[in-house]
Amino acid sequence: MIIYFSGTGNSRSIAQKIALDGERTEEIFDIKEDVLKDGRIGIVFPVYCADIPHALYEFLKRVRLDSPYIFSIATAGGGAGRSHGSVAYLLKEKGTELSYSDTVIMPDSCIVFATPEKLREKLLLAEDARAGEIRAATEIGKKNSVRPSLPEGALNRFMWKFFGFTMGLYNKKVTESCVGCGLCSAGCPVNNIEMKDGKASFVTGKCENCFRCIQSCPERAIEFGRLKVTDRTQYLHK
Numbered sequence: 001m002i003i004y005f006s007g008t009g010n011s012r013s014i015a016q017k018i019a020l021d022g023e024r025t026e027e028i029f030d031i032k033e034d035v036l037k038d039g040r041i042g043i044v045f046p047v048y049c050a051d052i053p054h055a056l057y058e059f060l061k062r063v064r065l066d067s068p069y070i071f072s073i074a075t076a077g078g079g080a081g082r083s084h085g086s087v088a089y090l091l092k093e094k095g096t097e098l099s100y101s102d103t104v105i106m107p108d109s110c111i112v113f114a115t116p117e118k119l120r121e122k123l124l125l126a127e128d129a130r131a132g133e134i135r136a137a138t139e140i141g142k143k144n145s146v147r148p149s150l151p152e153g154a155l156n157r158f159m160w161k162f163f164g165f166t167m168g169l170y171n172k173k174v175t176e177s178c179v180g181c182g183l184c185s186a187g188c189p190v191n192n193i194e195m196k197d198g199k200a201s202f203v204t205g206k207c208e209n210c211f212r213c214i215q216s217c218p219e220r221a222i223e224f225g226r227l228k229v230t231d232r233t234q235y236l237h238k
């Protein structure tokens with residue numbers, strides 16, 4: 001089976017493309033079991049601040065993956081950072097092993113480091129070929145070695161603080177431009193956005209900072225502190 005987390009669609013698209021015919025492919029938020037058992041399990045996720053998303057950390061703490069072949073596939077704007085090592089560490093804590101990992105460079109979802117349009121097009125054109133390579137490698141059970149490393153380390157914490165303080169990432173707001181279409185509320189993976197009096201509103205501090213809401217708003221009515229969507233920075237995988 002393939003499990004994934006995806007904010008703006010890159011990881012979802014890769015997960016779907018590397019899945020074998022008829023293989024169960026599911027987002028982590030929809031998985032209720034505490035143990036997942038299969039002949040192979042792939043974990044696909046975006047890199048956040050040089051590591052795995054916090055939601056994936058919580059998921060791998062909660063769920064035991066029971067499989068002889070577990071592989072992790074990161075999608076990233078620049079590189080995987082420590083993310084594969086973190087997955088290996090969390091699996092090892094549960095007595096299992098990461099057999100293989102790979103990283104696909106995709107358009108950056110986070111606005112701060114928006115991928116230039118020409119490069120975006122190039123990366124998306126290369127996506128099917130990269131997914132095909134990973135599908136073939138994992139189908140034959142290819143292995144490489146990944147050294148476990150403690151998740152959510154100093155660099156990761158520093159980067160989240162940097163985004164928080166200098167960009168105002170945690171200061172999310174919905175502006176007057178909101179037309180109440182409900183897209184952001186329906187799409188939020190952790191139900192952090194409610195519709196009140198025909199307008200969207202952030203309701204809890206429980207945000208994964210996946211950028212799905214800000215990137216998918218057709219009116220560009222969502223702002224994360226100083227981070228605003230423009231023609232140059234808006235990105236959502238089709």
Ligand SMILES: Cc1cc2nc3c(=O)[nH]c(=O)nc-3n(C[C@H](O)[C@H](O)[C@H](O)COP(=O)(O)O)c2cc1C
Nearest residue numbers: 007008009010011046047049050077078079108109
């Ligand atoms: C909050 C945040 C932090 C990110 N940090 C990194 C990073 O440290 N390194 C990197 O290469 N890409 C980083 N990215 C870019 C994403 O990893 C990349 O665009 C990924 O493919 C998005 O996948 P998704 O569409 O499945 O959410 C970050 C994106 C977000 C939203």
Ligand code: SF4
Nearest residue numbers: 178179181182184217
């Ligand atoms: S997606 Fe944008 S316009 Fe639609 S409800 Fe959310 S904030 Fe308002």
Ligand code: SF4
Nearest residue numbers: 188207208210211213
């Ligand atoms: S509020 Fe927005 S950024 Fe936060 S988890 Fe929901 S969709 Fe993602």
